[in-house]
Structures are given as C-alpha cells and as structure tokens.
Amino acid sequence: MSDSKRKTGLIFFPAFDWAISPTHPEREERLLYTQDQVFEEGLLDLDNIVEFKPGLATTQDINRVHICVPDAPSVITQSHLISAGGAITAAEKVMQKEVDNAFAIVRPPGHHAMRVVHGARGFCNINIEAIMVEYIRHKYGPKKIAIVDTDCHHGDGSQDIFWHDPNTLYISVHQDGRTIFPGSGFPDEFGGPNALGYTINMPFPTNTSDEGFLFTLDNLILPILDEFKPDLIINSAGQDNHYGDPITDMSCSAQGYAILNDRLSPDIAVLEGGYSIESALPYTNVGIILAMAGIDYSHVTEPDYNPEAIRQTPRITQQIEQQVSYIYNLWKNRESQRAELIKGGEYLRRDKGIFYDTDGISEHQEETVRICNECGGLITIRSKASTGNNIFAVVIPGQSCPTCREKGEKIFKSTAEGSYNYIYFQDRDRDIFLVK
Amino acid sequence: MIIGIDVGGTHTDAVLLDRFKIKKTAKVITNQENLIKSLMEATEAIFDGEDPGELEKVVLSTTISTNAIVQGKTDRVGMILAAGPGLSPEMLRINEDTHFTSGYVNHRGIRVAGTNRGEVSGIEDTFKKEGINHVGIVGKFSTRNPGLETEIADIIDNSFRHISFGHRMSGNLNFPRRIATTYLNAAIWDTYNAFVKNVMEYVGRTNTTAPIYILKADGGTTGISQSAGYPGGSILSGPAASIMGILSLTNDSKDAVALDIGGTTTDIAIFAGGTPLLEPLGVTIEGHKTLIRGLLTKSIGIGGDSRVRYEDGRLVIGPERDGPAAAFGGPSPTPTDAMIALGLTDIGDRGKALKAVEEIAGVKNCSIEEMAKEMFDLVCRKITSAVNEMLLEINNKPVYTVHEIFEGKKIKPEVVYIVGGPARPMAPYIDKMLGFPSCIPEHAEVANAIGAALARTTTELTLLADTEKGEMTIAEEGIQVRIPDGFTREDAISVCEDKLRERALRMGAREDDLDIEVIEDQVFNMIRGMGYSTGKNIRIKAQVKPGLIAGFRKEASNVRQ
Numbered sequence: 001m002s003d004s005k006r007k008t009g010l011i012f013f014p015a016f017d018w019a020i021s022p023t024h025p026e027r028e029e030r031l032l033y034t035q036d037q038v039f040e041e042g043l044l045d046l047d048n049i050v051e052f053k054p055g056l057a058t059t060q061d062i063n064r065v066h067i068c069v070p071d072a073p074s075v076i077t078q079s080h081l082i083s084a085g086g087a088i089t090a091a092e093k094v095m096q097k098e099v100d101n102a103f104a105i106v107r108p109p110g111h112h113a114m115r116v117v118h119g120a121r122g123f124c125n126i127n128i129e130a131i132m133v134e135y136i137r138h139k140y141g142p143k144k145i146a147i148v149d150t151d152c153h154h155g156d157g158s159q160d161i162f163w164h165d166p167n168t169l170y171i172s173v174h175q176d177g178r179t180i181f182p183g184s185g186f187p188d189e190f191g192g193p194n195a196l197g198y199t200i201n202m203p204f205p206t207n208t209s210d211e212g213f214l215f216t217l218d219n220l221i222l223p224i225l226d227e228f229k230p231d232l233i234i235n236s237a238g239q240d241n242h243y244g245d246p247i248t249d250m251s252c253s254a255q256g257y258a259i260l261n262d263r264l265s266p267d268i269a270v271l272e273g274g275y276s277i278e279s280a281l282p283y284t285n286v287g288i289i290l291a292m293a294g295i296d297y298s299h300v301t302e303p304d305y306n307p308e309a310i311r312q313t314p315r316i317t318q319q320i321e322q323q324v325s326y327i328y329n330l331w332k333n334r335e336s337q338r339a340e341l342i343k344g345g346e347y348l349r350r351d352k353g354i355f356y357d358t359d360g361i362s363e364h365q366e367e368t369v370r371i372c373n374e375c376g377g378l379i380t381i382r383s384k385a386s387t388g389n390n391i392f393a394v395v396i397p398g399q400s401c402p403t404c405r406e407k408g409e410k411i412f413k414s415t416a417e418g419s420y421n422y423i424y425f426q427d428r429d430r431d432i433f434l435v436k
Numbered sequence: 437m438i439i440g441i442d443v444g445g446t447h448t449d450a451v452l453l454d455r456f457k458i459k460k461t462a463k464v465i466t467n468q469e470n471l472i473k474s475l476m477e478a479t480e481a482i483f484d485g486e487d488p489g490e491l492e493k494v495v496l497s498t499t500i501s502t503n504a505i506v507q508g509k510t511d512r513v514g515m516i517l518a519a520g521p522g523l524s525p526e527m528l529r530i531n532e533d534t535h536f537t538s539g540y541v542n543h544r545g546i547r548v549a550g551t552n553r554g555e556v557s558g559i560e561d562t563f564k565k566e567g568i569n570h571v572g573i574v575g576k577f578s579t580r581n582p583g584l585e586t587e588i589a590d591i592i593d594n595s596f597r598h599i600s601f602g603h604r605m606s607g608n609l610n611f612p613r614r615i616a617t618t619y620l621n622a623a624i625w626d627t628y629n630a631f632v633k634n635v636m637e638y639v640g641r642t643n644t645t646a647p648i649y650i651l652k653a654d655g656g657t658t659g660i661s662q663s664a665g666y667p668g669g670s671i672l673s674g675p676a677a678s679i680m681g682i683l684s685l686t687n688d689s690k691d692a693v694a695l696d697i698g699g700t701t702t703d704i705a706i707f708a709g710g711t712p713l714l715e716p717l718g719v720t721i722e723g724h725k726t727l728i729r730g731l732l733t734k735s736i737g738i739g740g741d742s743r744v745r746y747e748d749g750r751l752v753i754g755p756e757r758d759g760p761a762a763a764f765g766g767p768s769p770t771p772t773d774a775m776i777a778l779g780l781t782d783i784g785d786r787g788k789a790l791k792a793v794e795e796i797a798g799v800k801n802c803s804i805e806e807m808a809k810e811m812f813d814l815v816c817r818k819i820t821s822a823v824n825e826m827l828l829e830i831n832n833k834p835v836y837t838v839h840e841i842f843e844g845k846k847i848k849p850e851v852v853y854i855v856g857g858p859a860r861p862m863a864p865y866i867d868k869m870l871g872f873p874s875c876i877p878e879h880a881e882v883a884n885a886i887g888a889a890l891a892r893t894t895t896e897l898t899l900l901a902d903t904e905k906g907e908m909t910i911a912e913e914g915i916q917v918r919i920p921d922g923f924t925r926e927d928a929i930s931v932c933e934d935k936l937r938e939r940a941l942r943m944g945a946r947e948d949d950l951d952i953e954v955i956e957d958q959v960f961n962m963i964r965g966m967g968y969s970t971g972k973n974i975r976i977k978a979q980v981k982p983g984l985i986a987g988f989r990k991e992a993s994n995v996r997q
C-alpha cells in the first residue's frame with residue numbers, strides 16, 4: 001500500500017430512523033454495526049480523519065439531474081435530501097481542499113435512479129452521485145469526471161444519466177446481469193452516439209473473488225482512466241460483492257475492497273449497496289476508510305476470513321481475463337465504432353421499458369438524442385408510466401453547443417400544453433428547470 | 437456546613453459554606469511537593485474555631501493525578517491487549533510494556549476467538565521479570581462483553597499489586613481511548629491511593645466524621661474511598677471546579693457561555709439550559725485521548741499576561757507568558773498593560789504600563805493610545821472568535837437520525853459569564869462582539885472552591901441488550917446476564933436507571949440529588965435472512981448529570997422569591 005497519509009473527510013449518515021419498510025434490507029439497522037466498528041476502532045480520533053455533518057441537497061440540485069414526476073418533493077423523503085446532501089458535502093470538502101479525499105457513508109443509496117424518476121427502483125429514488133457530479137460542475141465549472149461503480153449490481157441509473165455525456169466516464173463492474181438485478185450491464189452497453197466508449201460495463205461471473213476484481217482494476221479500469229485523464233475520480237462504493245452478502249453471489253473480502261480503493265485512489269467515495277450488515281460492512285467500511293487515509297489496513301479482516309475458502313476457480317480467472325481484454329479492445333476502437341453507429345444520421349432513438357421494483361411501477365420511455373460533434377447532444381424524452389403520468393422532457397446537456405440549445409428551446413416552446421400531463425425543460429449550463 | 441477546596445497549580449482556594457452562604461474563604465500557596473500540607477493549611481484557615489460536628493461534608497478538587505501524569509511520575513504498567521482485527525497493533529501500542537494476545541469479541545459482543553493460556557502466561561512471566569506491579573487488560577469491544585478481559589485476569593495469578601480492566605473505565609466505544617484510560621488509571625494508581633491514604637489519616641486525626649468527596653473532571657463528586665478504585669476520574673478536576681462555581685454563582689437555566697480569563701490562558705465552557713456540556717467521549721491529557729468523563733472546555737493561549745509583540749508587520753498575542761504584566765514589573769507588554777493605558781482599570785504602575793505599550797507603538801509608529809486600543813481589541817477578538825468557533829463546532833456536531841438533522845437542537849447563548857482578573861474591563865467589549873449580554877458573578881475569585889463544595893455526585897451507565905443473544909451487558913458494573921425473549925426497551929430503561937441509582941448511592945450521592953436522565957435510547961429490529969425478525973438490539977445510556985446539590989437550588993430559589 002501507499003505509505004503517505006492523506007487527510008480524509010468522512011460524512012457518516014446511517015439514518016437510524018429511516019427504512020423503506022421494517023424488514024427491508026434498507027432499514028434502520030443497516031449501518032449500526034459499521035458505526036460501532038468505526039467508533040470502536042477510534043478512527044475519528046486519528047488526526048488525518050475528520051468527520052463532517054452532511055448538508056441538505058435542494059430541489060434545485062435534484063432538478064439539475066432528474067426529471068422527477070410530477071416533481072422532486074413527491075418522489076423523495078427527507079432522508080434522500082440528506083444522503084444526496086452528504087455526497088455533496090463530501091465533494092465540497094474535497095473541492096475546497098479542506099481534505100485530500102472524502103467518503104460519504106450515507107443511505108439511502110442512488111445508483112439505480114435514472115434520469116426520469118416515477119418512483120423508487122433498486123432501493124433508490126434519486127441518484128446521489130449524479131446529483132453530486134452536476135453540483136460540482138455547476139459550482140466549479142466543467143470537469144472531466146470518472147465514476148467507477150464497484151457495487152455488485154449494475155448501476156443502470158448512473159449509466160442512463162451519463163449515457164450521452166462524453167465528459168463523464170462511467171465504469172461499472174458487477175455480477176453478471178443474467179444472474180442478478182437489474183439484469184443489465186453487458187459490454188455492448190457502451191454509451192450513446194455522442195459518448196460512445198464512455199460507458200464501460202464489466203460483468204463478473206458469480207463467485208468472483210478479490211483476484212478478479214484487482215485484475216480488472218489493473219488491466220482495464222486503471223489503463224482506461226490513464227487515457228481519459230479525469231479531473232476527479234469517484235467510487236460508487238457498493239459493498240455487496242462481499243462473500244457474506246445475502247442478496248448477491250460474489251466472493252470479495254474487506255481486504256479486497258481496501259486494496260482496490262488504495263490502488264484506485266478516488267477523490268470521493270460514496271457508499272451504495274451492501275447488505276451483509278453484521279459480518280461484512282463493519283470491516284469493508286473500516287478497510288476503505290483506512291485505505292483512503294493512507295493508513296495501514298492490512299490487519300482489517302473479517303473474523304471468519306479464510307482467503308482459500310473463497311478464492312475464485314481458475315475457470316473464472318480465465319473468463320475474466322478474456323472479458324477484460326475484449327472490453328479494453330472495445331474502448332480502444334470506440335471512434336471507429338461511433339462512425340458506424342451514426343452512419344450520417346441526425347437523431348438516434350432508444351426505447352426503454354423500465355420497471356420500478358421497489359414501488360411496482362412500469363414505465364415506457366422513448367429517448368431521442370441529436371447526433372452532435374460539438375456537445376453531448378440535445379435529448380428529448382417521452383415517458384409513460386403505469387401511474388398514469390405521461391410526460392415529455394427536453395434536456396439541454398452541460399457545455400451544450402448553440403445548435404442543440406436553440407433546437408431544444410424551440411421544441412419546448414412549441415410543445416403544446418395539454419398534450420402531456422407535464423412538459424419539462426432542463427438546462428444544465430443555465431441551471432434552468434421549467435415545467436408546464 | 438460544607439468545605440470546598442480546590443488545589444490549583446499556584447494557589448489552593450478554600451471556602452466554608454454555612455447554609456449555602458459563604459462564611460469564610462482562604463487562599464494559600466500550593467506546595468507542589470506536599471499537597472496534603474496545602475490542604476491542611478487551607479482547611480485550618482477556614483475551619484479553626486468551627487464546630488466539627490456541624491460539618492456535613494468536605495469536597496476536594498486536587499491536581500494530584502493530573503500532576504503525576506503531566507510530570508511523568510507514573511508507574512510502569514504492563515498492558516495486555518486483545519485487539520483482534522482492525523487497526524495495526526503498532527498504532528495501539530501505548531508503551532514499551534504493551535503485549536498483544538489472542539482472543540476477540542465482535543461488535544455484538546460475540547466472542548469470535550478465545551484466549552490462549554500459554555500466551556498470557558508468557559506475558560505474565562515477562563512482566564514479573566521486568567518487575568512490573570501494575571497491569572492493564574483491555575479488549576476490543578470489551579464493553580460489549582467483559583468476559584474475555586476477566587478470563588485473561590484469571591489466567592495470570594494475583595501477585596500483581598493492581599489490575600485495571602478496560603470495560604470498567606467507560607461504556608463508550610473507542611478501543612484506543614480505552615487503552616489510554618486503562619493505562620493512565622493503572623499508572624497513577626499508587627500515587628493516588630497514597631494520597632487517599634494520607635487524606636484519610638489527616639481526617640482521622642481531626643474530630644470530624646463528615647464524609648470526604650473528590651471532584652471529578654465531569655464536575656461531579658465521588659466519595660473518596662470509592663474514588664480510589666478509579667483514580668483516572670480525578671484528573672483535570674480544576675477546570676470543572678471553576679465551571680461548577682460559575683454555575684452556582686449564576687444559578688439559572690439559560691444557554692450560556694462561561695469564560696475564565698486567566699493570566700496565561702482563557703478557558704471557555706458552554707451551558708445548555710443551565711447544564712455544562714460534557715466532552716462527547718472523554719478528556720484529553722498530555723496527548724492521551726481518554727474515555728474519562730469530563731466537562732467540555734476549550735483553552736486558548738490568551739490571557740491578561742500574554743506577551744504582546746509586533747511581528748512581520750502585525751500584532752501577535754501569546755500564547756507564551758513571560759511573567760506578570762509590565763505594570764507589575766514584568767518584562768514584556770501585555771493586554772493588562774493595554775487596559776491600564778486605556779484607563780479601563782487602575783491596577784499596577786501606570787507609568788510602567790505606558791512605557792511597555794510605547795515600545796510596540798514605536799515599532800508600528802503610532803500613538804500609545806492607538807496601540808493600546810489595537811492590543812485590547814485584538815485580545816477581545818481572539819477570545820470571541822474562539823467562542824464562536826466552539827459554538828459552531830457544537831452546533832455542527834454530526835448526528836445520525838433524520839429527525840435530529842431537521843429538528844436538531846442548537847445552543848443559542850443568552851449570556852456570557854466572565855470571571856478572572858480582566859473580567860471587568862473586558863466584559864463590555866466581549867459582550868458587544870458576541871452579541872449577547874455579559875454578567876460578572878460575585879465571589880468569582882473563589883468560584884472554583886465554591887464549585888467543588890456545591891457539586892453533586894455524578895455518574896453514567898451504558899446498557900446493551902441483545903434479545904437475539906438473550907443477553908444484557910452493563911460493562912462499567914461488570915454485569916453480563918441472561919434476559920428473557922420479551923425484554924423490552926422499557927425494561928432496559930428501568931434496569932439501567934435502577935443500576936445507575938445504586939451506583940450513584942454507592943459513590944456517595946444523596947437521594948434528592950439523583951437527577952437521572954436517559955441520554956441515549958435506541959432500539960433496532962434485528963432482521964436476518966429473508967425479512968425474518970430475530971430480536972432487538974437495545975442501547976440505553978443514562979446519567980446523573982452534572983449539577984448543584986438539591987438543597988442549594990432550593991435555597992437559591994427561596995432567596996429569589
């Protein structure tokens with residue numbers, strides 16, 4: 001591990017009085033033992049670890065990222081404002097250089113929340129990392145940002161939000177979608193026409209252990225990051241790849257998480273999933289905190305840790321090596337693939353069926369993007385949900401070109417009120433959000 | 437009648453209270469080599485000629501333990517740590533006699549790994565070879581299950597003079613602090629117990645049967661013989677004495693700031709609704725962060741005698757003190773000299789004060805008055821910005837529930853109490869800067885001794901009940917018992933309050949001082965597998981909070997009517 005100490009900010013918000021339902025994995029008890037372990041280890045007394053109280057995200061922060069139907073206050077609870085606010089606080093402390101890096105151990109999580117929000121899916125209502133990312137850009141100007149999502153579930157929400165954004169590299173590593181929620185995250189999900197290659201998905205076979213993760217880190221993630229040269233690296237630090245997690249089938253350990261974090265060296269980490277609340281989370285979180293702070297984490301192990309018992313098979317190793325090399329080639333050839341994808345067209349449309357498992361809502365969405373060489377491209381969305389809501393949205397991307405902006409403004413103006421329940425206009429550069 | 441004595445670094449202050457009114461006060465020079473002698477002198481100064489039969493109690497605040505630690509006059513302690521996984525052992529080593537042993541208790545108090553008899557015996561042999569007489573045994577999460585620590589103690593024989601157990605120090609989680617607290621407790625054991633013995637011998641020679649109490653860092657008292665078992669509790673009682681004194685002299689229940697402006701430092705404390713705030717985990721002494729309950733104080737290196745100089749184009753104050761103010765023959769200009777120059781006070785030699793201020797005025801090329809004003813203004817600003825910083829820190833303390841984030845209580849001081857030499861000249865400026873009125877309590881010069889005399893007995897207990905395990909632990913009392921399946925939060929609160937009451941009475945509390953308060957109250961449903969509830973995890977912490985003895989409060993409110 002690196003031997004230099006770093007000043008690490010910790011935003012800890014376990015929401016001890018908030019649950020999706022009393023027996024849901026996202027319940028009051030989830031971070032209880034993590035707090036016990038962090039307190040007992042005395043981490044907050046170390047002079048290079050500082051705890052900060054989370055701030056509150058605002059409706060404006062949410063509207064910069066999401067189209068909430070009918071509006072932001074109706075789809076969230078106070079706890080969401082705190083977890084998104086906690087992520088923003090982490091970013092603020094890093095951007096203001098009060099700390100070298102920061103870790104927001106907050107709940108509820110967010111990486112399954114997509115751009116359009118009709119309700120909760122995968123325990124998520126709003127995407128706390130995406131809200132943080134756009135907050136950073138709004139306050140500190142354009143930034144190239146890489147999100148490395150190490151949650152066991154594919155971060156389909158983050159993928160959806162950044163699909164067309166060439167300035168946000170979204171890399172998700174996760175358990176193969178054929179064996180787990182949400183069932184997506186395959187290598188051919190590779191970004192929209194204006195940002196092809198800036199969404200990277202690496203599915204792992206079940207029972208992948210630390211070796212597989214670290215191999216992927218060293219041979220895929222770090223080389224791509226080197227080429228992308230982000231201003232900031234964010235880790236969506238889900239901890240459900242742990243061998244003890246009750247809702248996944250992977251074999252990682254606290255040591256694996258700590259080493260991964262040490263080598264990735266994110267500026268900001270934000271907790272996502274992780275539901276082995278007693279036998280994994282206390283140790284994975286302590287491991288990640290120590291790794292971020294540059295303090296010896298080699299003694300952080302689960303009481304029942306036995307690396308031999310959880311080691312992946314040679315067959316898994318081989319599958320991962322092949323997959324990594326295949327995906328790295330995709331990345332290398334992204335430009336030529338883009339030419340083939342757009343084939344001189346002006347707009348590209350994708351149709352999506354989205355199921356909100358937590359709230360039991362289904363949505364049909366048509367998303368159209370203008371092919372653009374100057375910016376992420378104007379996006380228009382038609383979305384119809386089983387709640388009865390039928391909406392239309394115009395999204396002007398950040399750092400937009402004049403043509404995309406002009407066209408977007410025109411479309412919003414000319415779309416007649418009454419043809420939908422709600423018509424939205426989102427303009428990131430000007431921080432404008434309109435509803436009619 | 438009650439005697440309160442505060443043995444400070446320089447002076448020993450004593451006060452005799454008769455029906456809660458000051459009858460006599462005394463100030464003698466502290467004899468650091470022989471604290472008992474200072475105690476005797478101070479006692480005789482206020483009690484000679486009084487009727488020993490009338491004496492209800494004596495409360496002592498002493499620097500004996502603090503001095504032992506600060507001056508390094510401590511005993512070697514053999515430390516046995518059961519650390520399990522976590523921080524590197526190198527970060528936990530507190531002295532060269534620290535040894536690690538197998539055995540690990542997890543966050544729920546479940547024993548994951550047992551002790552190794554041979555290993556512990558080996559450590560014991562090393563201690564004996566080294567001539568170590570004091571042992572500290574500390575396990576990670578031992579507050580959740582004290583069994584491992586006592587098992588280690590059972591393996592080693594009882595030839596050591598004393599063994600301090602981590603789980604007895606506090607119910608709070610924090611392994612490194614538990615190690616430090618246990619170490620300090622054992623390291624000052626002999627010194628403190630010798631002190632207790634000397635006091636008891638002295639008392640034995642007098643004709644009094646009045647109980648003797650010791651003031652603790654949390655502004656509460658404990659009977660002297662009970663204090664012998666936990667010497668750590670007696671450190672840093674000096675600041676607590678002053679804070680309790682200010683509380684007694686003002687006796688109201690507002691949010692307030694208390695400032696003790698001394699020669700070298702200014703100490704800041706905060707009252708929330710008339711109760712002084714406690715350190716969240718414990719006090720810090722000589723770089724050791726501990727779990728010893730203590731009042732929250734912030735000390736800044738600014739006082740009436742701080743050295744003032746002009747450096748790199750700007751005025752600098754403190755933190756060092758070269759001696760008394762120039763007006764009293766000191767070598768450097770000080771804030772006190774500035775106040776004299778401005779005519780805010782007429783103490784000392786005005787000529788010397790003016791000359792000292794002129795020295796710096798010359799460097800900056802301004803008039804004496806301008807410089808004095810600048811000096812005075814800077815001192816007041818430094819103090820008030822430290823107060824504001826402290827309030828900000830308290831009001832921004834992380835909380836862990838949605839309710840507290842949205843409804844969280846904030847401290848909004850309505851008054852600042854100021855004691856210490858420069859209190860009178862500075863009060864009108866400090867209150868203007870802070871934006872709330874100031875108040876200078878009467879008899880502030882012996883506030884510390886009065887604080888000791890009027891403090892009540894305080895203590896706290898932490899209870900963890902885990903109905904899945906079917907077990908309840910109150911570590912500070914060494915209690916670990918089975919509980920029935922249907923054990924509820926209400927049951928836990930009632931057990932915790934009962935045990936707290938017993939503990940307080942054992943420490944010498946009086947029934948009508950048992951102002952018991954539940955300070956932590958959490959219940960978590962434990963869900964395992966697919967949504968199956970397996971039990972409840974109940975966490976209760978209760979305390980007798982710092983405050984003044986009941987009779988005094990009644991008396992004071994009678995006076996007001």
